[in-house]
Amino acid sequence: xxxxxxxxxxxxxxxxxxxxxxxxxxxxxxxxxxxxxxxxxxxxxxxxxxxxxxxxxxxxxxxxxxxxxxxxxxxxxxxxxxxxxxxxxxxxxxxxxxxxxxxxxxxxxxxxxxxxxxxxxxxxxxxxxxxxxxxxxxxxxxxxxxxxxxxxxxxxxxxxxxxxxxxxxxxxxxxxxxxxxxxxxxxxxxxxxxxxxxxxxxxxxxxxxxxxxxxxxxxxxxxxxxxxxxxxxxxxxxxxxxxxxxxxxxxxxxxxxxxxxxxxxxxxxxxxxxxxxxxxxxxxxxxxxxxxxxxxxxxxxxxxxxxxxxxxxxxxxxxxxxxxxxxxxxxxxxxxxxxxxxxxxxxxxxxxxxxxxxxxxxxxxxxxxxxxxxxxxxxxxxxxxxxxxxxxxxxxxxxxxxxxxxxxxxxxxxxxxxxxxxxxxxxxxxxxxxxxxxxxxxxxxxxxxxxxxxxxxxxxxxxxxxxxxxxxxxxxxxxxxxxxxxxxxxxxxxxxxxxxxxxxxxxxxxxxxxxxxxxxxxxxxxxxxx
Numbered sequence: 001x002x003x004x005x006x007x008x009x010x011x012x013x014x015x016x017x018x019x020x021x022x023x024x025x026x027x028x029x030x031x032x033x034x035x036x037x038x039x040x041x042x043x044x045x046x047x048x049x050x051x052x053x054x055x056x057x058x059x060x061x062x063x064x065x066x067x068x069x070x071x072x073x074x075x076x077x078x079x080x081x082x083x084x085x086x087x088x089x090x091x092x093x094x095x096x097x098x099x100x101x102x103x104x105x106x107x108x109x110x111x112x113x114x115x116x117x118x119x120x121x122x123x124x125x126x127x128x129x130x131x132x133x134x135x136x137x138x139x140x141x142x143x144x145x146x147x148x149x150x151x152x153x154x155x156x157x158x159x160x161x162x163x164x165x166x167x168x169x170x171x172x173x174x175x176x177x178x179x180x181x182x183x184x185x186x187x188x189x190x191x192x193x194x195x196x197x198x199x200x201x202x203x204x205x206x207x208x209x210x211x212x213x214x215x216x217x218x219x220x221x222x223x224x225x226x227x228x229x230x231x232x233x234x235x236x237x238x239x240x241x242x243x244x245x246x247x248x249x250x251x252x253x254x255x256x257x258x259x260x261x262x263x264x265x266x267x268x269x270x271x272x273x274x275x276x277x278x279x280x281x282x283x284x285x286x287x288x289x290x291x292x293x294x295x296x297x298x299x300x301x302x303x304x305x306x307x308x309x310x311x312x313x314x315x316x317x318x319x320x321x322x323x324x325x326x327x328x329x330x331x332x333x334x335x336x337x338x339x340x341x342x343x344x345x346x347x348x349x350x351x352x353x354x355x356x357x358x359x360x361x362x363x364x365x366x367x368x369x370x371x372x373x374x375x376x377x378x379x380x381x382x383x384x385x386x387x388x389x390x391x392x393x394x395x396x397x398x399x400x401x402x403x404x405x406x407x408x409x410x411x412x413x414x415x416x417x418x419x420x421x422x423x424x425x426x427x428x429x430x431x432x433x434x435x436x437x438x439x440x441x442x443x444x445x446x447x448x449x450x451x452x453x454x455x456x457x458x459x460x461x462x463x464x465x466x467x468x469x470x471x472x473x474x475x476x477x478x479x480x481x482x483x484x485x486x487x488x489x490x491x492x493x494x495x496x497x498x499x500x501x502x503x504x505x506x507x508x509x510x511x512x513x514x515x516x517x518x519x520x521x522x523x524x525x526x527x528x529x530x
Contacts (some may be wrong), residue, residue: 015424029143037071045431045458049468088119104209105145110133110362110379113338128526148317157365171214181457185523198233204366209322210477224262224263224264224265224277224280224281225261225262226261226263227261228261231284232256232263234284234289235256235263235280235283235284235288235289236256237289237290241291242289242290242291242294243256244520245291245294245295246279246280246294246298247274247293247472247474247481247487248470248472248481248483248520248522249279249295249298250267250268250272250276250298251269251272251472251474252265252266252267252269252272252273252276253265253267253471253474253475253479254266254276254280258274258518261262263280265277266474266475267472267474269338270338270339270340271305271335271338272472274305274338275298275301275302275305276298278300278301278304278305279294279297279298282300282301283297283331298476308334309331309335309337309338310330310331310334311334312333312334312337312347313329313331313332313333313334314330314331314334316333316334316347316351316376317330317333319351319377320351320355320376320377321372322354322369322372322373325373326403329377329380329399329400329403329405332380332399333347333350333376333377333380333381334347336379336382336383336385337351339382339383340452346379346383349379349437349484350375350376350377350378350379351373351376351432352437353376353378353433353437354372354375354376355371355372355375356375356433356436357371357372357374357375357426357429357430357433358371358372358375358439360429360433361426361429364425365427366425366426366428366429367408370406370408370409370426371403371412371426371429371430373406373409374408374409374412374413374427374430375414375430375433375434377396377400377405377409378393378396378412378413378416378430379392379396379434379436380396380399380400380413381393381394381395381396381397381398381399381413382396384399391417391419393413393414393416393417393419394414394419394420396413396414397410397413397420398413400413407424408424408426408427409426411423411424411426411427412424412426412427412429412430412431413430415427415431416430416431416434417431418431454477454509454511455473455477456473457509458473458477458480458505458509458511458515459471459472459473459480461501461504461505461508461509462480462482462501462517463498465482465497465501466484466488467484467485467488467489467493467497468482468483468484468497469483469484470482470483471483477511477515478514478516479515479516479517480501480505480515480516480517480518481518481520482497482498482501482517482518482519482520483520483522484497484519484520484521486521486522486523486524489521491521494519494521495519496521497519498517500516501517501519502515502517505517
């Protein structure tokens with residue numbers, strides 16, 4: 001191909017390229033124009049929507065502002081009305097107060113006028129009284145003159161002076177008065193001797209008739225009834241460990257013999273027997289009987305018994321109408337329920353003495369409430385939980401003093417066994433009523449008090465040995481069970497300890513038959529798996 005051909009081809013290509021560029025620019029212009037138009041339309045739509053939203057928002061804000069304005073206006077009007085009403089009320093109160101002050105001022109004026117009138121009247125009465133005094137004084141002087149003249153005339157007639165005549169008259173009247181007084185006293189004494197014994201018997205008999213109560217003799221044995229004899233095996237436990245744990249925890253003897261459907265609980269302390277009976281009842285109902293469970297149930301039962309003691313004391317003082325008794329004394333009154341005196345229940349005895357004392361004091365015209373209080377508390381020294389060397393009457397008197405009881409009540413408690421001198425009329429009444437309550441046929445067994453005292457002395461004797469934690473006298477004092485601390489007493493020492501206790505019992509105590517001393521040492525090894 002020659003040069004002209006190449007030139008023509010190049011020119012054709014240049015021309016075609018220019019045409020392509022021109023057409024392309026036209027097309028691009030149309031495309032850009034269309035897009036610009038669409039963008040303008042979108043911008044117009046956005047502006048229009050924005051204007052609509054702004055208008056709507058403006059209307060909403062105007063409505064909210066209007067509502068807020070109306071609300072504030074209403075609150076302002078309400079506040080204004082309240083203040084206006086308050087001002088009206090205050091104005092009304094001020095007017096009423098002004099009226100009251102005016103009335104009081106008028107009343108004050110009237111009172112002042114009345115006082116002036118009364119002063120005037122009193123002045124007139126004072127003048128009249130002064131005149132009356134002057135008249136009385138004048139007449140008294142005239143009477144004195146007339147009396148002096150009459151005395152002179154009588155002295156001339158009787159040839160005696162006034163003092164001599166007076167002395168003779170006094171001697172005569174004195175002799176006559178002495179004669180009549182001695183005769184009257186003699187008659188009164190004779191009549192009192194004839195009627196004193198009769199009246200005293202009448203008061204005592206009426207008191208006893210009005211305060212009749214039943215007597216209950218306390219025993220040292222309680223019977224626990226069971227539904228079947230299968231329960232006895234559970235109570236005894238494997239190799240007797242359950243019954244030993246129960247006896248160790250309660251301090252009583254559990255007797256499981258051939259008696260059908262019954263377990264015997266033996267012990268001299270009624271509180272221990274009751275704890276053992278209730279614990280046994282709970283264990284049998286629950287069915288789980290093992291040493292750990294026994295200790296848990298006994299501890300809960302002991303706590304319940306303490307609560308019951310307080311309740312019994314409160315119920316007793318309420319029944320007797322005694323008020324203001326110290327809580328500790330109320331608790332001791334409740335403990336009387338589980339204490340006996342010569343076989344007679346101490347609480348029933350004290351209630352009876354209280355009623356007898358109140359009735360007898362009322363018959364004699366004395367303070368029945370104080371007599372009833374003293375009668376209830378007269379044996380309070382017997383239930384003091386700690387052992388004391390003092391007699392129970394003196395100990396009860398000290399307790400009554402400690403808890404701020406009336407002096408007459410304190411004296412009646414201390415003097416009801418003649419340990420101290422009686423200083424109140426209530427004291428002999430309490431003493432008599434105590435004797436009446438205890439001397440009725442069948443009321444007491446005389447050996448019970450000494451028997452219980454011997455058992456307590458037996459327990460105290462063993463408790464004094466080192467290493468002893470608990471000690472219980474069981475089987476009516478024929479056996480002594482001693483619990484020792486396993487950490488301080490070895491097995492060899494336990495054997496020696498039982499011998500030492502038995503030797504000391506032989507030397508220091510008097511008892512029938514023989515006493516078996518059993519020293520119990522229990523070693524517990526406890527570990528926890530975590």
